Amino acid sequence: MSNSMKPIQVGLLGIGTVGSGTFKVLQRNQHEIMRRAGRGIEIAMVADLDVERARAVVGDAAEVVSDARQIIANPAIDIVVELIGGYGIAKALVLEAIAAGKHVVTANKALLAVHGTEIFEAARAKGVVVAFEAAVAGGIPIIKALREGLTANRIEWIAGIINGTTNFILSEMRDKGLDFDVVLKEAQRLGYAEADPTFDIEGVDAAHKATLMSALAFGIPVQFDKAHVEGITKLAAADIRYAEQLGYRIKLLGIARRQEAGIELRVHPTLVPAKRLIANVEGAMNAVMVQGDAVGTTLYYGKGAGSEPTASAVVADLVDITRLHTADPDHRVPHLAFQPDALADTPILPIEQVRTAFYLRLRVADEAGVLARITSILAENDISIDAVLQRESAEGEKQTDLIILTHVTVEGPMRAALAAMQALPTVVAPIVSLRTEELA
Ligand SMILES: NC(=O)c1ccc[n+]([C@@H]2O[C@H](COP(=O)([O-])OP(=O)(O)OC[C@H]3O[C@@H](n4cnc5c(N)ncnc54)[C@H](O)[C@@H]3O)[C@@H](O)[C@H]2O)c1
Ligand SMILES: N[C@@H](CCO)C(=O)O
Ligand code: NA
Structure with a gap:
């Protein structure tokens, strides 16, 4: 009986907003998750610079350390979950975990959008998985949809509200006439905003996510440096009002679209007809539209940020890895949906x-x-x-x-x-x- 197997051993690097949600969801739904995964999933070790805060979250259910490398060095740990964020220490730790033969789960879209090629290649060479459902649209299973559910399709375009902070700001400004700065502070308080909120308001976070989706949709390498990025800081209230009068709403969209000559990859404030479902996505909610040649237009909606919604995706990845832990690496779903040797060099088009x-x-x-x-x-x-x-x-x-x-x-x-x-x-x-x- 697989249920009698020792639980798979997980080490958590960083237990802030998403890390604590991950711990809580796994604890609360332990039984249900075990029935699905066929094996227990146990967070055995947690590393955080703030050891006291980490202990307050996990009690004595897991060993708490301040040095993340102690987790990577522990041969008993099967999966490392990186929830620190950024390109610095997080990159080093992810590559070290891979080199140590551990599977990795991460919510770090910045890291994967910029260094994904190197990280996925390292994982492929080592025969381990790097799972990242939480990195795009938080709890919405959009990576799963693009990699598996829509695999029959030639995808034509993707357009999404993929940054909760900016959608929250735009909604509150329009509905309540609140000031930009007031709403941004509230988004930070609610745990939606990035450590550096300019990533949210200048469109960078949305571009990280659009970059990942473009790779999954079109079978191209991740190329964040080719994305065209505009945020919402220059948007005037007058334009929000005129757009309404013309039957449109302004949303910060991440768009990846196939053209004959190449691929459009861009993030910018966009007028969308008010009658479209996506134009009515309010607050911190996310929504992604995907147009496939066979399926037509599909829409995925839900919470793209916050502690437990994001944890929902992290835990789903843990379950996936637990199930395929022993599978032949060649039988796994490829990281970027297409086989690594089948990636295309289709160019990302200049904005002109x-x-x-x-x-x-x-x-x-x-x-x-x-x-x-x-x-x-x-x-x-x-x-x-x-x-x-x-x-x-x-x-x-x-x-x-x-x-x-x-x-x-x-x-x-x-x-x-x-x-x-x-x-x-x-x-x-x-x-x-x-x-x-x-x-x-
Ligand atoms: N908050 C969200 O809603 C959300 C949603 C999706 C993805 N993400 C991504 O998830 C990741 C984590 O975000 P968060 O909101 O939980 O951040 P957070 O700041 O709340 O948590 C990060 C934690 O990492 C710890 N830490 C920092 N450096 C460390 C180190 N060297 N070793 C060990 N611990 C260290 C910090 O003390 C903190 O507890 C980021 O990549 C972020 O982009 C966040
Ligand atoms: N800062 C991001 C977190 C989720 O990735 C947002 O506001 O959507
Ligand atoms: Na997701």
Whole structure:
């Protein structure tokens, strides 16, 4: 009977927000998890710099040490769970754990998006698993979906709200009119934000996750350095309001899309039709849309951050590894969904080659001929207009806001048109341009 086997031995590196959730979920659902895994899973050792806090979480259920390397050096430990974060010590520890022949579970998207190629190759050479469900959209099983559930499909695109902190900020600003800084502090208090919250608000965290998903979807290496990254810090409340009037919501989306010439990989604030389900994902919730040629459009929704939602994914990986612990490495699902020798060198396209529709807001002098000059610049660059909204100017006002929605265009010509429009003397402030996605 497998249930009589000694529990698989786990060592936890870092027991902060996600680590403590992992400990609690494993303890609380021990029996249920054993029925699924066919074998017990026991956190035997925990390492954290803050030994007192770690002891307060685990009591005497596990040995607590301050030096993570004591766990890696322990031959009794089968799986190392890295929940420290960052590229520094975490990278060294993950590579050392692999070298010691241990399976690794990590929630560290930053590490894998930047150093994934090296880490997955080290794991392959050693015949161990590096599992990372918690790294993308926390508790939502999107890695499982992309690697296994959707494996029949040629994936066309992925678009996701994959950073809870920024979605929380955008939702609270829109609904309650709260200030950016107030909402960011609340996200930090709730444990959603990264150790360095600029990673959240500047789109870097979402780009780490989009990079991982692009690799899984298209069978390419992880290439974070090729991603185009914009955050929400420059977003103006006026644009959120104008977008509403036009039937759109603004969301920070991570997008990976296949084009004939290559792959788009980008994170930026995006106008999405308000009637789409994803436009109505509020607060810290995450949602990922995946379009496959056979399945059509699918949507995955849930908590992408927080202690136990993220722990849910960590524990799922522990169960997966427990089940396949003794399997021939060649029979395991490949780390990046495609066989390592079948990865493609399809290029990630420069942003100038990306195709999207645009929302433009121009502050213009309220006089005859201005609109005609602007539309002719767009036409000269092969950009066609979908809708124009001109705010009624008040009595005596000499300037007005002109909002233009374009049809899908290539970004290069759009940039040329933006420069030409900006040079007009009648355009009196920097033009705001935001990308729009129909996601149909
Ligand atoms: N918080 C979330 O909602 C969430 C969701 C998904 C993924 N993640 C990822 O999970 C990882 C952990 O995030 P967190 O929110 O739990 O962070 P955290 O800051 O709450 O916890 C990190 C813990 O690691 C400990 N630590 C730091 N350096 C150490 C070292 N050298 N040796 C041992 N322990 C050390 C710290 O004392 C702390 O207890 C990060 O990679 C993060 O990006 C977090
Ligand atoms: N900082 C991340 C944590 C989950 O990866 C977020 O806000 O979504
Ligand atoms: Na996940």
